[in-house]
Amino acid sequence: LDGHTNVRKRGLVELNPDNLSRSNIAGELQLEDTQRALTNILDDIDTEKNQLEQTQKATINILEDFNEEKLRLENTQRALLNILDDFDIEKTKVEQTNLMLQAKSDELNRANEELQRARDTLEIRVQERTAELQQRTLELETSNKELESFSYSISHDLRAPLRSMDGFSLALMEDYGDKLDATAKEYLQFIRSSSQLMGQLIDDILNLSRITRAEVHLNKVDLSELANEVVDDLKRLNPERRVYFIINSQLEGYGDRNLLRLVLQNLLGNAFKFTGKQPEARIEFGTTYCNGEMAYFVRDNGVGFDMAYANKLFKPFQRLHRPEEFSGTGIGLASVQRIISRLGGRVWAEGKEGRGAVFYFTLPKPRR
Amino acid sequence: MPEKMILLVEDNAADVTLTIRAIKRANIANEIVVARDGAEALDYLFGTGQYRGRDINQLPVVVLLDLKLPKIDGIEVLKQIRTNPVTQLLPVVVLTSSKEESDVTTCYKYNCNSYVRKPVDFNQFAEAVKQLGLYWLVLNEPPAK
Numbered sequence: 001l002d003g004h005t006n007v008r009k010r011g012l013v014e015l016n017p018d019n020l021s022r023s024n025i026a027g028e029l030q031l032e033d034t035q036r037a038l039t040n041i042l043d044d045i046d047t048e049k050n051q052l053e054q055t056q057k058a059t060i061n062i063l064e065d066f067n068e069e070k071l072r073l074e075n076t077q078r079a080l081l082n083i084l085d086d087f088d089i090e091k092t093k094v095e096q097t098n099l100m101l102q103a104k105s106d107e108l109n110r111a112n113e114e115l116q117r118a119r120d121t122l123e124i125r126v127q128e129r130t131a132e133l134q135q136r137t138l139e140l141e142t143s144n145k146e147l148e149s150f151s152y153s154i155s156h157d158l159r160a161p162l163r164s165m166d167g168f169s170l171a172l173m174e175d176y177g178d179k180l181d182a183t184a185k186e187y188l189q190f191i192r193s194s195s196q197l198m199g200q201l202i203d204d205i206l207n208l209s210r211i212t213r214a215e216v217h218l219n220k221v222d223l224s225e226l227a228n229e230v231v232d233d234l235k236r237l238n239p240e241r242r243v244y245f246i247i248n249s250q251l252e253g254y255g256d257r258n259l260l261r262l263v264l265q266n267l268l269g270n271a272f273k274f275t276g277k278q279p280e281a282r283i284e285f286g287t288t289y290c291n292g293e294m295a296y297f298v299r300d301n302g303v304g305f306d307m308a309y310a311n312k313l314f315k316p317f318q319r320l321h322r323p324e325e326f327s328g329t330g331i332g333l334a335s336v337q338r339i340i341s342r343l344g345g346r347v348w349a350e351g352k353e354g355r356g357a358v359f360y361f362t363l364p365k366p367r368r
Numbered sequence: 369m370p371e372k373m374i375l376l377v378e379d380n381a382a383d384v385t386l387t388i389r390a391i392k393r394a395n396i397a398n399e400i401v402v403a404r405d406g407a408e409a410l411d412y413l414f415g416t417g418q419y420r421g422r423d424i425n426q427l428p429v430v431v432l433l434d435l436k437l438p439k440i441d442g443i444e445v446l447k448q449i450r451t452n453p454v455t456q457l458l459p460v461v462v463l464t465s466s467k468e469e470s471d472v473t474t475c476y477k478y479n480c481n482s483y484v485r486k487p488v489d490f491n492q493f494a495e496a497v498k499q500l501g502l503y504w505l506v507l508n509e510p511p512a513k
Contacts, residue, residue, distance in 0.1 A: 152466065152470075156435070156464070157436075159465040159486075160382075160383060160465055161382075162488045163382075163465075163490070164382035166490050167389070168382070170490045192489075195488055196488055198488075199487075199488030199489070210469075
């Protein structure tokens with residue numbers, strides 16, 4: 001800018017009017033001077049203009065530089081903003097995750113609480129159930145004890161009077177027989193046989209209740225062997241009888257040996273008894289399949305029974321024959337049924353009057 | 369022969385009569401002392417109560433002991449017989465109506481010498497008594513005193 005001021009000063013000096021008015025000749029000179037001054041001024045202006053243009057260019061350059069910087073700054077700013085935005089998004093995401101986790105945790109807590117409640121309820125229920133069972137066991141034990149003392153009392157007290165009836169009836173017959181006529185002796189005989197029958201009934205009742213109370217020991221039992229033992233006893237005690245026995249070999253069962261012996265004693269004993277009037281008695285012990293289930297059977301060709309009475313067979317003290325025909329108290333098959341049901345099996349019978357009978361029973365398969 | 373007597377411990381009068389009848393029928397001539405309850409049996413054996421002063425070395429050759437007795441029952445009598453040194457070797461035959469397993473087991477636990485159940489049929493009862501007499505009075509060698 002100093003340049004411009006100098007140029008103007010030089011132009012002003014040369015156009016000074018004092019100089020112009022000095023002379024006409026000098027006027028011409030003055031014009032030339034003025035022309036020169038003007039040219040100088042124009043040159044100066046041109047220079048000034050150039051300088052100005054350069055300054056302008058420089059300024060523009062500076063401004064352009066500023067602009068670039070500004071753009072860069074803006075970009076940086078934008079990038080920062082982007083990063084901040086990203087952070088924001090991330091933050092929101094983390095917050096959402098946190099919320100979700102909290103919700104999950106709440107849910108878990110709730111589930112846990114519910115579980116605890118369920119466990120508490122279950123525990124209470126188990127305790128209640130246990131108490132109930134204990135009560136029930138106690139009741140059963142009590143009633144079992146009562147039953148035991150009852151049968152103890154029967155065993156002791158009911159038999160003593162019977163012994164007296166029998167013993168003194170016999171004493172009367174022996175000591176005063178000469179004073180008694182045939183009818184009196186017959187009556188005394190009735191007293192005796194009735195006493196003895198009642199003694200037998202008492203024994204049978206006790207045996208039946210013993211079956212219910214007996215401990216059961218489950219094992220594999222050789223039923224063929226048991227049956228042969230029973231048959232040997234029958235033959236030995238009744239040497240006059242001719243009976244053809246077919247005992248199938250290798251029959252095994254899962255149950256209590258002593259109880260199964262009682263079953264076979266009763267079933268084979270019955271078969272033996274009810275073939276008593278059969279000249280060619282035949283008794284068989286074997287197995288067969290009924291509805292896909294293996295069943296043991298004892299078959300005889302004895303007097304049989306009418307199927308109409310089949311439901312009575314297994315009831316205690318029920319008999320299908322008069323005592324004069326066949327002896328017995330009617331407890332054998334009741335015992336068999338009680339034993340088989342205690343062992344977890346079933347028992348049933350088929351028969352025809354005069355055509356023999358078949359008694360079937362099943363035993364459960366061994367556990368494990 | 370006082371040292372060959374039989375002590376019968378039995379509360380039921382009819383059973384006493386029948387047992388004595390059965391013993392007689394078996395031709396057993398030994399004296400029979402009857403105690404009508406457990407306390408009386410122990411008094412007799414230990415010389416106490418109504419039997420104070422009795423020579424307790426005079427032991428019966430066998431005791432026939434019922435189980436269900438007034439005052440002191442048969443099992444308690446058996447226990448006391450086995451606890452006392454004077455009577456601990458005395459042959460005791462339990463003669464009772466019951467054949468309850470618990471009774472049988474308990475009696476053998478306290479070392480009874482036999483357990484016989486009285487049958488209802490008098491002929492069977494007499495036969496059992498006869499066998500008992502034959503065994504305890506004839507065959508069995510009693511412990512040395």
